[in-house]
Amino acid sequence: KIPKICVIEGDGIGKEVIPETVRILKEIGDFEFIYEHAGYECFKRCGDAIPEKTLKTAKECDAILFGAVSTPKLDETERKPYKSPILTLRKELDLYANVRPIHKLDNSDSSNNIDFIIIRENTEGLYSGVEYYDEEKELAISERHISKKGSKRIIKFAFEYAVKHHRKKVSCIHKSNILRITDGLFLNIFNEFKEKYKNEYNIEGNDYLVDATAMYILKSPQMFDVIVTTNLFGDILSDEASGLLGGLGLAPSANIGDNYGLFEPVHGSAPDIAGKGVANPIAAVLSASMMLYYLDMKEKSRLLKDAVKQVLAHKDITPDLGGNLKTKEVSDKIIEELRKI
Numbered sequence: 001k002i003p004k005i006c007v008i009e010g011d012g013i014g015k016e017v018i019p020e021t022v023r024i025l026k027e028i029g030d031f032e033f034i035y036e037h038a039g040y041e042c043f044k045r046c047g048d049a050i051p052e053k054t055l056k057t058a059k060e061c062d063a064i065l066f067g068a069v070s071t072p073k074l075d076e077t078e079r080k081p082y083k084s085p086i087l088t089l090r091k092e093l094d095l096y097a098n099v100r101p102i103h104k105l106d107n108s109d110s111s112n113n114i115d116f117i118i119i120r121e122n123t124e125g126l127y128s129g130v131e132y133y134d135e136e137k138e139l140a141i142s143e144r145h146i147s148k149k150g151s152k153r154i155i156k157f158a159f160e161y162a163v164k165h166h167r168k169k170v171s172c173i174h175k176s177n178i179l180r181i182t183d184g185l186f187l188n189i190f191n192e193f194k195e196k197y198k199n200e201y202n203i204e205g206n207d208y209l210v211d212a213t214a215m216y217i218l219k220s221p222q223m224f225d226v227i228v229t230t231n232l233f234g235d236i237l238s239d240e241a242s243g244l245l246g247g248l249g250l251a252p253s254a255n256i257g258d259n260y261g262l263f264e265p266v267h268g269s270a271p272d273i274a275g276k277g278v279a280n281p282i283a284a285v286l287s288a289s290m291m292l293y294y295l296d297m298k299e300k301s302r303l304l305k306d307a308v309k310q311v312l313a314h315k316d317i318t319p320d321l322g323g324n325l326k327t328k329e330v331s332d333k334i335i336e337e338l339r340k341i
């Protein structure tokens, strides 16, 4: 069966890196690509940042490849309501796990190899969307929702991820010394799963406070294997950790639920370089490699990652990494490597 991929290029450099990624995927295997629109330009054109048709196709496909979208300025959304496409997709498809590999591919010194995964809860926490201002008290309030169901499914996802990807350890990151009820619940559930996965799969489980973790990530990233954490902590730690990789041009991600998977580079639409043909396609290409793994094309997933590794080793890189190649030229190099393997 040929996998059906819903392709959403979006805005800015999304329209540059995704076509190159599709060109590379065509080199690797047979896919049916179905193109749909979303984003700011789509909003300006049709009044909707994520049309129903896009959601419908996304639900009919085996996976979604997403570029990046621009967020309009606040005054532009006063007249017409703007729905964030990526938040809408996460919600509609219940993509509760945000998976971000922190793997340094251009590392010649294997003794201090950086290779861990951050798994972030993607639907609740401090991003539960419940925020208000109490006029009387002159107090702005954000609610941080940590549900038993939401915690269980993300923690289980993290342990299962460790089993599937032959990882040895899962670390729960929290602040349960202060957030005793919310993170207390998260940590308690983690500790229940920890027993089971230690006994059945010999996977270690441990936990660290989030503030200390922010320091450990910089000082000794080798101590991590799989990290599981709540929404906001995961958002911040994963951006911090992607700094270890050499920038946004190299950072891929996956948004995964029980029925759908959406794959996107971590970066945005990069208006400062859009249209110049110099965007680094590697973050999008590595996101596609994660998509291949999800589609159970593990060998092809690995081949694609290896090709990227070769291209980085040869310093065939775009300006963000200190090179002078264009987006298309880097993709050509990746295709050359694929043909060699």
Ligand code: NAI
Residues within 6 Å of the ligand: 013, 017, 067, 068, 069, 070, 071, 072, 086, 248, 249, 264, 266, 267, 268, 269, 270, 271, 272, 273, 278, 279, 280, 281, 283, 318, 320
């Ligand atoms: P950004 O990620 O677009 O750019 C930040 C910096 O990194 C810029 O200097 C950019 O040139 C550089 N950069 C990013 N990706 C690159 C690549 N592949 N190759 C070379 N350089 C790259 O973040 P920024 O500037 O904060 O946001 C721009 C727009 O993108 C905003 O409208 C923002 O809301 C949106 N955005 C969308 C995201 C998404 O669609 N998931 C995620 C982050 C931001």
Ligand code: MG
Residues within 6 Å of the ligand: 235, 236, 239
């Ligand atoms: Mg972020």
